[in-house]
Amino acid sequence: MGLRARMILRTGSRAFTLIEVMVASAVLALGMLFIYQGFLNSLDVFDYYASYLELAPLANEKIWQAQDELRCLGSQAKIETRGEFLKAGKPIDWDLSYNLIEAESGLYKIDLAFSWKSAVRRAQILRSAYALFDEKE
Numbered sequence: 001m002g003l004r005a006r007m008i009l010r011t012g013s014r015a016f017t018l019i020e021v022m023v024a025s026a027v028l029a030l031g032m033l034f035i036y037q038g039f040l041n042s043l044d045v046f047d048y049y050a051s052y053l054e055l056a057p058l059a060n061e062k063i064w065q066a067q068d069e070l071r072c073l074g075s076q077a078k079i080e081t082r083g084e085f086l087k088a089g090k091p092i093d094w095d096l097s098y099n100l101i102e103a104e105s106g107l108y109k110i111d112l113a114f115s116w117k118s119a120v121r122r123a124q125i126l127r128s129a130y131a132l133f134d135e136k137e
Contacts (some may be wrong), residue, residue, distance in 0.1 A: 044118065044119050047118055047119070048118055048123050051087075051088075051116065051118065051123065052125060054087060054088065055087065055092065055114050055125055056125065058087075058114070059094075059112055059114055059125055059127045060127070062094065062096060062112055062127075063110060063112055063127050063129045065079075066079050066096060066098060066110050066112075066129075066131065067110065067129060067130075067131040070098060070108045070110070070131035070133060071131050071132060071133060071134055072134070073133075074106055074133035074135070075100070075133075079096065079098065080096070081095065081096045081097060082094070082095055082096070087116075090116055090117065091116065091117075092114055092115070092116045093114070093115050093116065094112065094113065094114050094115075095112070095113045095115075096110065096111070096112045096113075097110070097111050098110045098111070098131070101130075105132065106132055106133030106134075106135070107130060107131075107132055107133075108130065108131045108132075108133065109128065109129075109130055110128065110129045110130065110131060111126070111127070111128050112126070112127040112128070112129075113125070113126050113127075
């Protein structure tokens with residue numbers, strides 16, 4: 001007979017040993033850690049998409065402005081390429097670049113990036129579009 005069985009027979013009580021309590025505590029702590037980590041990840045994703053929904057219209061507006069300038073002025077366009085603004089108390093950086101892809105047709109490619117600090121990482125929204133210089137206007 002094992003030591004535990006002799007203890008049960010001798011004392012008549014059924015109790016948890018220290019090892020069993022420690023193992024159960026470790027399993028519970030590990031389970032809580034996984035739940036906590038999943039919860040924090042879901043909050044981070046929610047924060048990103050909430051910011052995305054707020055910033056997407058602003059990104060579209062910046063793209064439309066650049067398209068309009070390039071469509072009307074072509075290489076003469078004076079487009080601002082960097083900036084920063086506050087949205088809901090957090091600073092948002094933006095970078096816009098445009099390149100002439102095809103000189104004959106006046107086709108430009110526009111790239112826009114919004115970036116901000118979200119929790120421990122840097123979040124971004126990237127947009128690309130094209131503009132065609134119309135010499136007739």
